[in-house]
Amino acid sequence: MSDIELMKDFSLDYFRLDGKAAIVTGANKGLGMGYALALAKAGADIFLPYRSGDISEVRSLIEAEGRRVEFLQGDLTDIEHVRAIVSGCMEAYGRIDVLVNNAGTNCFCDFADFPDEGYLRVINTNLNSVYFLSHEVSRVMIAQRSGKIINIGSALSYTADERCPSYVAAKHGVIGLTRAFANELGKYNIQTNAVCPGFIETGVTAGVTSDSDFTGRITRRISAGRWGTLADIMGTIVFLASRASDYLNGSDIKVDGGFSTKLV
């Protein structure tokens, strides 16, 4: 196609996900629920692995968009569950177009007392499960010769904070995996990118946001002057899942209202 034809061909349909199947881990609550709903609004059917809790709300939100959602309960640190996610999604939809590695956990403790269990649990959940699930999914995507892997990092993918060394290590590692997958899988038309949310208000951060001293210090560093919301981040997920981002590979996108660009 000529340049003119290419430009004329471009439309907002490039952001549509009709006919696509997306796996979003840990999406029955928090940010993941927003990601799953965003992908459904763009037209994708959703496969939703979750560990515990209520699935009725996310089910009704996705079904209200006229999309399908299938659930599988399990622990992402269990390789059998990871394999069952891939076979479950293939059984349900016959393809895997998008993987969002969203599920995550944390452990806070002074370094001297930091529990070995907490260190390993966070590394296994936030880093190793990203590797193992992406590894399994990549085989399907390689056969399809297409796919999008979206890893969820953090502000702590770039810097460290006190009392959470395992989270810092895992989230730095997620950026490394993103680049490694991009290098390995780009030739199969599979793009891997990371989204690094800044401070986003969800049910989980409610405890933190009620600490006005901490909130004040953080908010002063956010040039947007406020914490993020789920709606602030949903569009980035749709973009990275869609044809509109086909030439983006190995990138990490900070959705943080400017937090990371300020020194103090």
Ligand SMILES: NC(=O)c1ccc[n+]([C@@H]2O[C@H](COP(=O)([O-])OP(=O)(O)OC[C@H]3O[C@@H](n4cnc5c(N)ncnc54)[C@H](OP(=O)(O)O)[C@@H]3O)[C@@H](O)[C@H]2O)c1
């Ligand atoms: N909220 C923020 O401001 C923010 C900022 C930066 C990055 N992030 C990242 O964004 C992601 C989602 O965060 P969130 O705030 O939405 O957290 P959240 O509400 O706590 O949700 C985390 C989800 O991950 C699941 N999960 C945890 N460990 C699991 C395991 N071993 N196996 C399967 N599922 C597991 C949880 O299941 P259970 O309900 O069973 O625990 C839950 O569904 C995380 O990767 C987090 O690090 C969040």
